[in-house]
Amino acid sequence: MNAIAAVKRALRAVEEREPEVRAWAWLDADRAQAEAVAVERRGGGPLGGVVVGVKDIFDTWDQPTECGTPIFAGRRPRADAATVSLLRAAGAVCLGKTVTAELASSHPGPTTNPHRATHTPGGSSMGSAAAVACGMADIALGTQTAGSIIRPASFCGVFGFKPTFGTVSPAGVKLFAPSLDTVGWFARTPELLDAVRVCLTGRAPAAPLTGPPRIGVLRTEQWRACAPESAQAVVEMADRARTADAQVSEVTQPDFLDGLAGDLTVMAYESARTLAWEHRTHRDLLSPALRDFLDMGVTTDPGVYDRVLARRDAARAREAELFGACDVLLTPAVVGEAPLGLADTGDPQFARLWTLLGLPTVAIPAITGPTGLPVGVQLLARTGQDAALLAAACWLTSDPAH
């Protein structure tokens, strides 16, 4: 589709859904249409006809970037974030800025779940996941510091991808905890997730798998925290894979990962320093939850922080033991369906460990839960195996009749 028609279609979806979903922090239809015309004039590009939503912690030179906080009301950066510029260079049109939780943390913005407006869409990349879910954007940029890609993707029923840590430039993105902050993105197909990866990294597209992948089902130490629907999503996805001739085995979480999924030390220590200016000079404009968290980070013992990072490094070195003979691991993405209410963005406990380890991970829509909301699963691969991970996601979600 050409860029002008794609923007028109997205704007129709905005007209229809935005009054309820409230995914956009800023959107100027005229500006977006003019950008589409410019893209067509220069002949499109690898992402020509793709409409992008940009989480409002990514700088944009032509649109405000307010980071979900009154501290940055009306802020106008001078440059695009690196990823925004690369997407635009590939012909994608930036429709607007999507709602983020406060400073990409947990205090939510106004976005509702596109599947039922009384439920949270998840956070912190809430507007991005919601916009993609209801066709207001084809792809959307987000970030994950705990579970801010995987959780909203699962709650909104879209694909969400967090690449290997360090492989996509964070330039122009508001940081929270630099050892954890990872740029990621959402789409309605894993093929489009991969096209974005190619654009942002200059790497080759994922080659289709030549045979079924070896999948390990990892129940993790938090398995008992799963609501029945999240456990069922994993089991059903494993069954589908078995039916399509994949080797599926059970994998036990190695002891060396015990307790790391719930550890907040790295986030607390780093955010208190990274957000020092906001914490010190705009204390009264922070949500009480974030203020308390930063207060805690100021007093976090650097020795404890060092020990957690040492455990992370040791775990990374033992990645082979985690994966064994498996190509990918299948594990819960979330506790269950999106919880009722908009005050809380949900629990990131099934994502946090993989953010700390820096592994590539993708959320895949799997089933409809007991109340009719979507539930995703999470697929993990080894460090650097981003293309293989997305190829496995394509394989798992393709029509088995093919």
Next chain:
Amino acid sequence: MNAIAAVKRALRAVEEREPEVRAWAWLDADRAQAEAVAVERRGGGPLGGVVVGVKDIFDTWDQPTECGTPIFAGRRPRADAATVSLLRAAGAVCLGKTVTAELASSHPGPTTNPHRATHTPGGSSMGSAAAVACGMADIALGTQTAGSIIRPASFCGVFGFKPTFGTVSPAGVKLFAPSLDTVGWFARTPELLDAVRVCLTGRAPAAPLTGPPRIGVLRTEQWRACAPESAQAVVEMADRARTADAQVSEVTQPDFLDGLAGDLTVMAYESARTLAWEHRTHRDLLSPALRDFLDMGVTTDPGVYDRVLARRDAARAREAELFGACDVLLTPAVVGEAPLGLADTGDPQFARLWTLLGLPTVAIPAITGPTGLPVGVQLLARTGQDAALLAAACWLTSDPAH
């Protein structure tokens, strides 16, 4: 000294030296004096009475941040960089913004070497090193992506410290190559370097050594590139240490580091993506050298990039073999004295490898070279041994009569 007196003293140095040295990109004496008054009103702090110069790629809410390029002329950020905010919270006064090479790369700004104005002060943190050298600031923030702390420190005759990669937040700093970019700083004493480290990390001060350190003299594979004065600086510093009863041994650079010091792959691949916006939309405002470098980065093979990072990871895992029984390694900081002319900021080849590995390193003023310019040496420690490194620097440069 109180902040008001400290700023007055710094401003006198500015009046005397700045017309020739040209270290400042922006300086408003009235604003600085008002900041000093405010600091005194709230009772100083751990860095009360310390005057700071801030490399002009660090955001400041109350001063322009132009990154050494016309692309960002007049740019006014909304927030302080994390490190600027932490220094101010500790009572330091930010006197102004120091000249940086274009986007913290190699195309120089107007700063001259404070020891002889016809020579470069080194780059890219040129204004920071020069300002500290002539008393216009007590400390100054900089960054190192290749040799941008160690080289200007050596050329200007001051101490320069690059901490372990990832230990100081890069929030609010213009990135160039995120796997390499490291915040560092300059001072006229190693004790003050350490006080800044304590402020930025919340860690304990370096404890004085209880006995002489074990020092390895590492001649590196680039040793033959040393001018006589840089070799002599290493030899003289080793002799001084021996005289003061340190165990000094010769260390051979392990084979697994061969060729890494000269490798530009990581910098090229990452900068082309990190500076995508500047490269794409302001091509004509880039220096030809930076434009060519970014052009090269666009076509850098990601497979080659991955192999260099894999070699880096393997080398990090073998750090123990590099250090052996030594606490610190003594090695050249630079090829020699600052070269004649202002068009070139000098060769970073003795710093680049340690930036890639992420090791903490400190430049220490050592000797006066054949034409009368300062020559430093470089001291390295293991990952995370930043306090021990600065303690060794204090020991090495303290009066042996003590």
